[in-house]
Amino acid sequence: MEEKKEIHVLVFGGGGAVGALYSYLLSISPLAKVHTTIVCRSNYPTVSTAGFTLRSALWGNHTFQPTKVYSSLDEIEDTSIYDYILDTTKSHPDAFVGGKPPLARLSPFLPETTPIIVIQNGAGIEEPYHLAFPKNPIASGVLYITISQPAPGEILQEGKVNHLRIGPDHPLPEKEQEKIQFFGDVLGASCKVTVHKDIRCERWRKVAWNGSWNTICAVTGLDTQSFIKSSPEAKELVINLLREIVITAEALGVKMDPIDSLIKDHVGWTIKAPPIVPSMLQDARKGAQMETEVLCGNIWRAAEKVGVETPNIKYAQAYPSEVTRRPY
Numbered sequence: 001m002e003e004k005k006e007i008h009v010l011v012f013g014g015g016g017a018v019g020a021l022y023s024y025l026l027s028i029s030p031l032a033k034v035h036t037t038i039v040c041r042s043n044y045p046t047v048s049t050a051g052f053t054l055r056s057a058l059w060g061n062h063t064f065q066p067t068k069v070y071s072s073l074d075e076i077e078d079t080s081i082y083d084y085i086l087d088t089t090k091s092h093p094d095a096f097v098g099g100k101p102p103l104a105r106l107s108p109f110l111p112e113t114t115p116i117i118v119i120q121n122g123a124g125i126e127e128p129y130h131l132a133f134p135k136n137p138i139a140s141g142v143l144y145i146t147i148s149q150p151a152p153g154e155i156l157q158e159g160k161v162n163h164l165r166i167g168p169d170h171p172l173p174e175k176e177q178e179k180i181q182f183f184g185d186v187l188g189a190s191c192k193v194t195v196h197k198d199i200r201c202e203r204w205r206k207v208a209w210n211g212s213w214n215t216i217c218a219v220t221g222l223d224t225q226s227f228i229k230s231s232p233e234a235k236e237l238v239i240n241l242l243r244e245i246v247i248t249a250e251a252l253g254v255k256m257d258p259i260d261s262l263i264k265d266h267v268g269w270t271i272k273a274p275p276i277v278p279s280m281l282q283d284a285r286k287g288a289q290m291e292t293e294v295l296c297g298n299i300w301r302a303a304e305k306v307g308v309e310t311p312n313i314k315y316a317q318a319y320p321s322e323v324t325r326r327p328y
């Protein structure tokens, strides 16, 4: 029998639910023997001793012990053993205004052929990684799943939604695209993964929903249903934000679905669905850092570069921090 290929994956952001779940799913892949090294933060004491507990509607209940657990990137001695870096940290706001993503601490040590796969929300999230790792193949992931960490090391996956789409935002040479494809195949043997040659269309499709509804809900402090019922003009405002996002994406050369079908999908569907508290509103209510840079800031900054006006998005970004972060 042929030996299974062994691969080493460094998961940065293993402190979060996404990094933990995908580490587990990699480790059970029948296509390769995957060793996962996880860098945790606040859940380090639990995970380093007891591993993760997973309670999942789709994959059942398990405990999972990563091959290695570190509390900081600085503890990693040899980065050359890793075949892939998976970064599942939340986008870092400083990264978009001239700063660097936290993973950049690895850049002086990481071989420039190691692919980096970043699972993050929002527009333009790849740019800081291209700046920090100019030679490495970079792919990003657009994720649809319902997952949380109710207690340190305890991962809860709910419902049936399960789809990770990964791919580069600039075309990669064939050899590098093959490496991304292989990662997708290994992971895709235990969950739903689609590998794209250009992820931008998928990214902006999700941004179209998240950039409009998240923003509006965070600014107003209302869930989707409460907002839509708040005034006769409410629907028009969501559509205006959506339109700004779509026009921006198209001006950047991203092929979007026709605006009418996006309005039907993103606005029509949401109006009929039960109330949703989007993640930015959840963060606002907790007083936590919101993803405003990637869901608003990067959209209007990209729009300005290509000469598109996005007044609603631009001025909405000024709001959440001031208005919705007041204590509830």
Ligand SMILES: *[C@@H]1O[C@H](CO)[C@@H](O)[C@H](O)[C@H]1NC(C)=O
Residues within 6 Å of the ligand: 055, 056, 060, 061
């Ligand atoms: C997983 O655990 C939860 C509660 O801890 C339980 O309700 C559920 O039935 C379990 N699922 C499986 C597949 O055992």
Ligand SMILES: *[C@@H]1O[C@H](CO)[C@@H](O)[C@H](O)[C@H]1NC(C)=O
Residues within 6 Å of the ligand: 121, 209, 210, 214, 277, 278, 279, 280, 291
């Ligand atoms: C993005 O949109 C989905 C619905 O498509 C929603 O469930 C999720 O909370 C949003 N995520 C973020 C980060 O805004």
